[in-house]
Amino acid sequence: MENRFGPEYASLDDAAFIPKYRAACFCGTVRYEVSADPVDAKICHCLACQKLHGAPMQWAAIFHKRHVRLTAGFNHLHFFNSEQGRYERILPCKVSCRRCGAPIADEGRRMWLAFPTLFNFEHRTEVPDSFKPTCHIFYGMRVVDLWDDLPKWSGHKDHSTRL
Template identity: 65%
Template sequence: MFHKHHVRFSAGLNHLRFFNGNLNKAERILPCKISCSLCGALLADEGRNMWLAFPSLFEFGTPPKVPEAFKPTCHIFYAARVFDMDDGLPKWSGHSENSHRLG
């Protein structure tokens, strides 16, 4: 999750497709989903102040060298998790700091 002011596209803007599921409109009405208009790949969710990029879009080399800024600091919505994470990071039932801490 990134603050929107920290996200920049250097090319391909004309291939972005926006969709607002609440209004069922293919427009950039926040919050919205963003995908590639050529291949349909999901890129991110955009809110008023944040950009939630999908981790599978990033390539960190082999072996991976994940930048410190990209490493997770906690787990949010852990109450609805698919599997347990035993990595020592704080776990929150909802958004971090605004919900019950689970671990």
């Protein structure tokens, strides 16, 4: 089957792809699978994430694109490049469901930044360790103080001041 999401992603007819976790938007129109654990997970407090998610912060788990495949809803995806203000699939861009409006992921140039709350983990309240955030980024822009032991960076991880 053709992979309309792009050759850098896993294809639907790849027999070696064994889904490890499944994700879906709120209405279920958009669905995808991943075959591996995320390489990292972060919580971002930047203003763009606050506004685009209507939330105080964004939790993202980072995957290689080759470990991701879209299984439903390709024609219902909405893309938005927030840097250029263009409603197109210009990477990096925001990916959301055109029907329910749920944010699906941030599609980077090389990585797929998934939102773990879309995943149907076997036990809803038990988030796998690999999805647990390892740090807070853009914590200098926070609207909520957090009291966990994770490193808190003023901007990007390893490229800003630790707060």
